Structure formats: C-alpha cells, structure tokens
Amino acid sequence: MSDEKERVKRLEALQPLSGSGGGTGATGPTGPTGPTGATGAVAATGPTGPAGPGLFVFQPGGVAGGNVFTSWPALMTAVGAVQGVRVVLIDTTFAAATVPAGTWNLDNVQIVGGPTGFALTFASGAHITGRNFYFTNLTITIDGPGTVFTAVDFAELQFYFCTIQSTAAGLMSDAPIGTGMLILLSDNTIAGVGGTTVFSFESTGSPPPSAITLVAGSSLAANATTGAGDLAVSQGVECAIVSPQLAGMARTLLFLNASSGDNAAIVPVNTTATILCNVTVSLQPFQSVDIFAEACFEPLAGTANTVTLQVFDNITGLDVAVQDHTTTTGSSQVSITKINRSFSTGSHTFTLQATASGGTTGCQIGAHLARIAVRVYG
Numbered sequence: 001m002s003d004e005k006e007r008v009k010r011l012e013a014l015q016p017l018s019g020s021g022g023g024t025g026a027t028g029p030t031g032p033t034g035p036t037g038a039t040g041a042v043a044a045t046g047p048t049g050p051a052g053p054g055l056f057v058f059q060p061g062g063v064a065g066g067n068v069f070t071s072w073p074a075l076m077t078a079v080g081a082v083q084g085v086r087v088v089l090i091d092t093t094f095a096a097a098t099v100p101a102g103t104w105n106l107d108n109v110q111i112v113g114g115p116t117g118f119a120l121t122f123a124s125g126a127h128i129t130g131r132n133f134y135f136t137n138l139t140i141t142i143d144g145p146g147t148v149f150t151a152v153d154f155a156e157l158q159f160y161f162c163t164i165q166s167t168a169a170g171l172m173s174d175a176p177i178g179t180g181m182l183i184l185l186s187d188n189t190i191a192g193v194g195g196t197t198v199f200s201f202e203s204t205g206s207p208p209p210s211a212i213t214l215v216a217g218s219s220l221a222a223n224a225t226t227g228a229g230d231l232a233v234s235q236g237v238e239c240a241i242v243s244p245q246l247a248g249m250a251r252t253l254l255f256l257n258a259s260s261g262d263n264a265a266i267v268p269v270n271t272t273a274t275i276l277c278n279v280t281v282s283l284q285p286f287q288s289v290d291i292f293a294e295a296c297f298e299p300l301a302g303t304a305n306t307v308t309l310q311v312f313d314n315i316t317g318l319d320v321a322v323q324d325h326t327t328t329t330g331s332s333q334v335s336i337t338k339i340n341r342s343f344s345t346g347s348h349t350f351t352l353q354a355t356a357s358g359g360t361t362g363c364q365i366g367a368h369l370a371r372i373a374v375r376v377y378g
C-alpha cells in the first residue's frame with residue numbers, strides 16, 4: 001500500500017502545476033501574397049440581349065420573339081409603346097408582307113425594306129394615320145379600292161428608293177379640300193408605275209396647298225395623280241415628269257428650277273439661249289392652259305441689254321408668250337403671263353428661252369432664278 005502511494009506522489013511530482021493564463025500577444029505582420037492561381041475555364045456564351053427599343057422587324061412566316069414580329073397588329077402594339085424614333089424593317093424571307101385592313105398609326109415611323117425582302121402591300125381597307133411618314137427601299141402596292149392615307153390638316157410623305165403602284169383603284173394618299181400635303185420622291189423613286197394612280201389632290205388655293213418634289217433621279221409616271229385640286233410640282237434636272245396633267249387633274253400648277261447646281265445659264269449677246277426649264281403636259285379635248293414664266297437676269301459686264309423672254313410649244317414650234325425688258329447694271333426680273341390659251345390635244349412641252357440684244361456682252365441667269373408654270377383647266 002505504501003508502495004502505491006509512493007508511485008502516485010512521484011507521478012504528481014512529474015506534472016507541472018497549472019498557473020493562470022497570460023494575455024494574448026500582438027498580431028504578427030501579414031505574410032506575403034501567394035502566387036496567382038491558374039485561370040479557370042471559359043463559361044458558355046449567354047444568349048444575345050434584346051435589340052434597342054426603336055428597332056422592329058416584321059417577318060411574316062418567321063419565328064416571333066424579341067424584336068421580331070410575325071403579326072402586323074402585334075407589331076403595331078409594340079411600336080406604339082415606344083417613344084421617339086421607330087424603325088420597322090420589312091423581311092419577306094418566309095412570306096409576303098401585307099398591312100391588313102384596319103387603322104394603324106405610323107406617325108414618325110420609318111418603314112424600311114430589308115436586304116432579304118422589300119415588297120409591302122397595303123390590303124384593301126388598310127389605313128394609316130399621322131402627319132409624317134417615311135418609306136425607304138420598298139416596292140409599295142396599294143391593293144384597293146380605298147385610300148391608305150387621308151390628310152386631316154397637313155401631312156408629309158417621304159419616299160426613298162421606292163416604287164409605288166396601285167391595283168383596283170387604290171390610292172396611297174389623298175388631300176381633301178381644306179388640307180395640304182407635301183410628297184417627296186427621292187433617290188430614283190418611281191410613282192405611278194404602269195400608269196396607275198396613287199396620289200389624289202382635291203384642296204385648292206394660291207399658292208397651291210399641296211406639292212410634289214422630285215429629286216435624285218426620281219420620276220412621276222403618267223396618271224400618277226388625280227383630283228381637282230391645285231398642285232405644285234418641282235423637279236431636279238435629272239428627274240422626269242412623264243405627264244404632269246394626269247387623270248382627272250383639272251388644275252395643275254408646275255414649277256421647275258432653271259439650272260443645275262450652282263451654275264448660271266449664260267445668254268450671249270444677240271443670241272437666243274434655251275434655259276434648262278420646261279414643262280410637259282398632256283392635254284385632253286377642250287382643255288386650256290395658263291402659262292407663267294419668269295427669270296432674273298444680270299448683265300455680264302454691266303452694259304445695257306434688252307432681254308426677250310419667250311415660251312415655245314414643241315408641237316406648233318410657235319412662240320406662245322413673249323416679254324421684253326431692258327437690263328442695266330444689277331439684276332432685273334422678266335416675267336410672262338398668258339391666260340386661257342388653247343392648244344391641240346396630246347402632249348405639249350413648253351420651253352423657256354431668252355435672247356439678249358443691244359449690249360456689248362450678253363446676260364446670265366442666276367442659279368435657280370428661272371421658272372415656268374402651267375395651269376391646266378377643263
């Protein structure tokens with residue numbers, strides 16, 4: 001027993017006594033940064049985000065989703081929910097694009113033909129509303145009867161790289177009495193293909209409340225316009241008006257610029273010069289015309305010249321209107337007015353010519369300072 005106690009005492013003597021804990025020492029300095037690990041594998045590419053809010057695609061027969069619409073009513077709902085500039089791209093890859101019957105707000109909406117399809121048909125009963133319309137790179141067919149757009153006050157329609165045609169007496173636009181309309185045909189646009197009528201003008205006034213402007217190689221085909229309204233038509237020298245007095249137009253007023261670019265027309269002394277200014281009209285039986293022409297002349301060297309302004313008819317070859325005016329230093333305007341002149345039926349081209357005489361040098365016409373207008377009655 002004593003031996004056992006002795007062993008216990010020896011064991012207890014080998015173990016240190018537990019004292020109270022000391023305070024925690026200060027944190028040591030941060031060790032150096034370890035080496036950068038290897039780059040992980042690239043994850044799969046996520047889906048393409050939605051297109052901007054102003055771009056829409058009309059793709060009949062395709063797959064609807066995102067900004068692609070296969071239904072015109074659904075497209076118009078989406079377009080109407082966006083403010084600012086809206087562009088609708090026409091894609092006929094899978095099926096023809098048709099605007100169905102109904103009333104659709106296309107105010108300040110640009111309709112553009114895409115690289116895979118640029119034909120757009122307005123079905124009978126399809127109507128658009130608004131004041132400003134833009135069509136680009138399209139073959140537009142109005143499948144009437146009926147009128148696609150009818151002005152309620154003043155409206156502007158712009159066509160770029162377009163062909164406009166009609167079937168079944170359908171009209172692209174109409175300007176009723178009390179309204180006005182400006183139509184721009186640009187970049188080789190052709191209106192009234194195949195002799196079809198696409199624009200109607202009923203509103204009258206002086207100056208004319210409606211106008212068609214042709215630029216950059218565009219043309220107004222025969223029978224493209226109709227109505228009893230007053231209409232002003234202007235064209236660049238590279239454009240063509242096949243027959244501006246067209247189906248039913250009783251009062252057509254035409255203005256054409258005299259010169260191209262900034263070049264002035266030169267009229268040598270004692271020489272008759274043809275000014276780049278003419279109007280072609282198609283006259284029906286019992287129709288008559290008013291002719292108005294004017295030009296602003298300047299002497300080449302300050303000497304006095306008597307300028308004779310003349311309007312010629314290509315059918316008779318006769319001078320149908322003459323006005324003399326003496327030009328001294330500075331510019332001088334010469335104008336002609338002939339009322340209710342009768343001509344044979346058919347196409348007539350009236351050309352503006354000028355003669356300078358009496359001075360030592362001739363005259364020049366300032367750029368875009370000559371015009372000729374013809375109003376047709378009957």
